Amino acid sequence: MASVVIMRGLPGAGKSTWVRENLPDAIICSADSYFLSEEGEYVFDGAQLSDAHGACLRAFAKAVSVLDCSDSSVIVVDNTGIKAWEISPYYNLARAYGHEVRIIHLECDCDTAHGRNIHGVPLERVEQMGERLAREELPVFWNIEFLSS
Numbered sequence: 001m002a003s004v005v006i007m008r009g010l011p012g013a014g015k016s017t018w019v020r021e022n023l024p025d026a027i028i029c030s031a032d033s034y035f036l037s038e039e040g041e042y043v044f045d046g047a048q049l050s051d052a053h054g055a056c057l058r059a060f061a062k063a064v065s066v067l068d069c070s071d072s073s074v075i076v077v078d079n080t081g082i083k084a085w086e087i088s089p090y091y092n093l094a095r096a097y098g099h100e101v102r103i104i105h106l107e108c109d110c111d112t113a114h115g116r117n118i119h120g121v122p123l124e125r126v127e128q129m130g131e132r133l134a135r136e137e138l139p140v141f142w143n144i145e146f147l148s149s
Helices: 015-022 031-035 046-066 084-096 110-116 123-135
Strands: 003-008 027-029 074-077 100-107 144-148
Touching: 003 015, 003 084, 015 100, 027 046, 031 046, 046 074, 046 084, 074 084, 084 100, 110 123
Parallel strands: 003 074, 003 100, 027 074, 100 144
Antiparallel strands: none
16 A cells, blocks of 8 residues: 655754665655755755745645555655644645555754754754644644654
């Protein structure tokens, strides 16, 4: 059966690394892709963040709609997913098309995540995201795996 994995964690927690190591053949949908130049260089522009997430959701909707439920493919959403409302469109679309959904929450302390994040997110922002991540309660019926990175 085709499945969807939704990553969740701080910038620098190791989400993309986990995906590369554990799901190397997965179809990956990520807002970060929007900021990649033709040369593969990451060039972030905060003013375009909403557009990046819109493009990610459209790419996911296209991928999940054409994937046959009997296929063994995996689609990964590789964003931070701090709030439930950020995850729910992906979760709901995947379930609407009959796909299994797992949420992989990579736990990582803020200092480590800040030191590893390649996006230049300041420590203060990572700490704020960490506080929101810790407070946010996700629906109890979502299949969530907590892993340490």
